[in-house]
Amino acid sequence: MAGAIADPVRREILVLLRDGRLSAGEVAEHFAISRPAVSRHLRVLRQSGLVRAELAGRQRFYTLDPEPFGELVGWLAQFARPAGWEHRLDALETEVYRTRRERRPSPDVKAPQDIGEENTA
Template identity: 50%
Template sequence: MSERTYRAIADPTRRAILDRLRQGPANANALAGNFVTSRPAISKHLRILRESGLVIDKPSGRERIYHLNAAPLGEVFGWLGDYRTFWQSSLDQLKRNLEEET
């Protein structure tokens, strides 16, 4: 279980950055323009996201372009997937029970 991944997505601003990067790569300026959070705070979030592997930065001229790398989220999806299956299976059972009565 990758603690870095979970920590990275535990923060709403970082999740918002990931959401933004889903639309395409961006540099730090463009990203900061999307948030009221201060530029240094955004840099810190980007560092945590880079360390988690969820964001990859590539140099382009004098700046860095940030890209989304969703691969580490696979683990998180596994965790959520268990809940998904629990509810799907339980709701199907509920339907069978209630409709069999009638």
């Protein structure tokens, strides 16, 4: 997870995906490096759970998954000095998880199909 964010290209991919889903090719267009290189960055992001891929014909659309970010923020929270920030972040994290559950009400709605990933975060 932290390692996934350490790379500047991956961070930029995350920013791109912030505004909506993009196909692998659309993501690759934004970079000077080769498409396979971008493809591997996307794989790292997938495996750390920051991004989710959905198959649509011969294309793969990538979407942000906000959940793991809350996890990192939760870890960072223990280092903040000002009293109160930690509690507020706890509430915030809870909110993140709740929102996630609400976004996936029934797991059998598989249109489009999610691609399985080991999630080695």
